[in-house]
Amino acid sequence: MFRYVHTNIIAKDPNKLIAFYKKVLHCQSIDEKRDLKGEWLDKLTNLKDAHIVGEHLLLPGYGSDHPTLEIFSYDTIKDTVIAEINRPGIAHLAFEVDDVEMVLEEIIRAGGGKVGEVVTAEYPDDIEAVFVYAKDPEGNIIELQSWRNKR
Missing domain, CATH: 3.10.180.10 (2,3-Dihydroxybiphenyl 1,2-Dioxygenase, domain 1)
Incomplete structure (x- = not known):
C-alpha cells in the first residue's frame, strides 16, 4: 500500500487552532485525539521527554478514513518562524x-x-x-x- 495520510501543524494553542479549522474550514473531528509520550516518542522525535497532544481532523471532501490534518502541540515549543509564501518548505x-x-x-x-x-x-x-x-x-x-x- 502507498497513500497520503496526513499533514501536521504544530500549534501554540492546539485547542484554539483545532476549533478554527473545524468552524471555518469545515474539517471534522473523527475522534482521533492524541496524548503521546514515552521512550518510543523520544527516539522518534530525538527530543528528551517529548510529549504531544492534539487531534486528527478529517479534511473536507474526503471519506472517513483519511487524509487528515493533524494539529499537535509539544510541551516545549520553539520560537515561531514567520510563515512567508516564498519560504522554502511547505508553503500552504x-x-x-x-x-x-x-x-x-x-x-x-x-x-x-x-x-x-x-x-x-x-x-x-x-x-x-x-x-x-x-x-x-x-x-x-x-x-x-x-x-x-x-x-
Missing part, C-alpha cells in the same frame, strides 16, 4: 470553496488574516479561478480557491 494548505471572499471574511473574523489580494485568473477552456492566500490564527498560510466557467 489549499482548500477549494464555493465563495473565496466569504470564507476569507470568516477566517478574519475567527482571528486569521489575509496575505495578499483576492485575484481572478483565466485558464484554458473558458475556466477562471479565484484565489487568495490567508493565514490561520497562528500564522500558517491557507490558500482559498474557487473554480468556475467564465460568465
